Amino acid sequence: MEFSSKLLENAVYEISQLPGIGKRTALRLALHLLKQPEDQTSHLTGALLNLRNQIKFCSSCHNISDVALCEICSNPKRDETVVCVVEDIRDVMAIENTGQFRGLYHVLGGKISPMECVGPQDLTIASLVEKVKQGKINELIFALSSTMEGDTTNFYIFKQIEGFSVKTSTIARGIAVGDELEYADEVTLGRSILNRIPFESSMKMS
Amino acid sequence: MEFSSKLLENAVYEISQLPGIGKRTALRLALHLLKQPEDQTSHLTGALLNLRNQIKFCSSCHNISDVALCEICSNPKRDETVVCVVEDIRDVMAIENTGQFRGLYHVLGGKISPMECVGPQDLTIASLVEKVKQGKINELIFALSSTMEGDTTNFYIFKQIEGFSVKTSTIARGIAVGDELEYADEVTLGRSILNRIPFESSMKMS
Structure with missing residues (x-):
């Protein structure tokens, strides 16, 4: 892609570094921000910077x-x-x-x-x-x-x-609740038979 | 979605304001940035702020x-x-x-x-x-x-x-070069017949 603006090119490059976002989507997002009030960009960038710089993790569970x-x-x-x-x-x-x-x-x-x-x-x-x-x-x-x-x-x-x-x-791995058996993959169905549970205890859950 | 962190919640909210990006994708992008060096976030936010605040448009064509x-x-x-x-x-x-x-x-x-x-x-x-x-x-x-x-x-x-x-x-609207006629929609095919061009001039283009 050839850009007429270095500012735009740079923004598109940085956005496209995010996972799952290609150059075309990045350009679309950059042009969207240009059409919105400046506030939206400053809120977005502020929230990202605050998240990245002030993030803490629980000392016990690391969440x-x-x-x-x-x-x-x-x-x-x-x-x-x-x-x-x-x-x-x-x-x-x-x-x-x-x-x-x-x-x-x-x-x-x-x-x-x-x-x-x-x-x-x-x-x-x-x-x-x-x-x-x-x-x-x-x-x-x-x-x-x-x-x-x-x-x-x-x-x-x-x-x-x-x-x-x-x-x-x-x-437990098994067939999802509400799923049809015929669409389940073999490994999951096989495991769900091997790891079957007593009928009485399945009744208690529902 | 219930977040354990206001910082994360805020970032996810702001990212999900972008077109085509839902809460789940926004969360994925936010967690991605957290795993990357702080530089990546500051480069991204810097590029977006520069684009939004310094953008200029050509005085003649408005590009x-x-x-x-x-x-x-x-x-x-x-x-x-x-x-x-x-x-x-x-x-x-x-x-x-x-x-x-x-x-x-x-x-x-x-x-x-x-x-x-x-x-x-x-x-x-x-x-x-x-x-x-x-x-x-x-x-x-x-x-x-x-x-x-x-x-x-x-x-x-x-x-x-x-x-x-x-x-x-x-x-000109018409069948794309290399496309099969049978897959073209009726309106496009109809227009391409109405707006047909002399065979000689089509030869010159290819």
């Missing part, structure tokens, strides 16, 4: 938080002996939305991925292992996505805490 | 330009008697890429659209009419998109310059 100890970790009604291990804040939000979990979280900040140069030392695994060593946790629930990276991360953590008295579990 | 008279308008090799009327800078870039046009442009900054509260006074129509009145333009080529809004805008301008000695034309 994004504006205070030193996040609302969940500092809530006395939550069960601190059950910890759910997740990748990032989106998973925390998704699980919180279900209203089914009353324990605490541990946010890893990613998954082990040699392809993307993410090793165990880039994640908050050490602090999780430390919590387990202190014996405060009864159960660790792995809730990472069931990909190669997720499984690797689960397994790495599992190896680190082997020998300590902590129960480990992973969230 | 985005870093100088008072844009490169195209100030190029003595271009034919200033032929002016192509377009909506925005993207159309200028597209036509420039063809290398087929040696005249100047006039950038309207949009199309007349009552639905989006865009009237003739929001566009640079007055300045175009003024140019025509001064008698410097021999031919005006309408290159707006062939939508209701585009046609309305063409017609409005056409009415304004009626009576002045200027030739008007619109870019």
Whole structure:
């Protein structure tokens, strides 16, 4: 693309550095901002700068938080002996939305991925292992996505805490509620048969 | 969505004000910026602020330009008697890429659209009419998109310059080069038959 303006070219370049945004979309967004009042651009850039420069992470669960100890970790009604291990804040939000979990979280900040140069030392695994060593946790629930990276991360953590008295579990994989069997993939359907649960307990949930 | 951080919530809100970006994508982009070095956020916000605050428009064609008279308008090799009327800078870039046009442009900054509260006074129509009145333009080529809004805008301008000695034309509509006839829509195919051109002149172009 040939631009008649260096300012525009620069803005398009920076916007297109964001994931999933190409040059064309970046140009569309830049032209949109030009048509809007200057306030919108200053609000957007102000919010981004504030986020990036003032962001804090909870000292215990490492979730994004504006205070030193996040609302969940500092809530006395939550069960601190059950910890759910997740990748990032989106998973925390998704699980919180279900209203089914009353324990605490541990946010890893990613998954082990040699392809993307993410090793165990880039994640908050050490602090999780430390919590387990202190014996405060009864159960660790792995809730990472069931990909190669997720499984690797689960397994790495599992190896680190082997020998300590902590129960480990992973969230159930199976056919989604309301889904048709015929459209389910083989692996999921296979697992859902292997991991079948007593009919009485499935009745209790619904 | 319930956020554990006001900073994050605010950033997601501002990003999701951009067209075509929902809350989920906004959250993904915000989390991406958090994972990148602080430099990336400051470069992005700097480029956006510079663009919005320092943007200039060519005093003649109203295209985005870093100088008072844009490169195209100030190029003595271009034919200033032929002016192509377009909506925005993207159309200028597209036509420039063809290398087929040696005249100047006039950038309207949009199309007349009552639905989006865009009237003739929001566009640079007055300045175009003024140019025509001064008698410097021999031919005006309408290159707006062939939508209701585009046609309305063409017609409005056409009415304004009626009576002045200027030739008007619109870019040809027809089957795209390389396209199969059977997949063309009826209106386009119909127009391409009505506006057929002598075979000899089509030979010269290829």
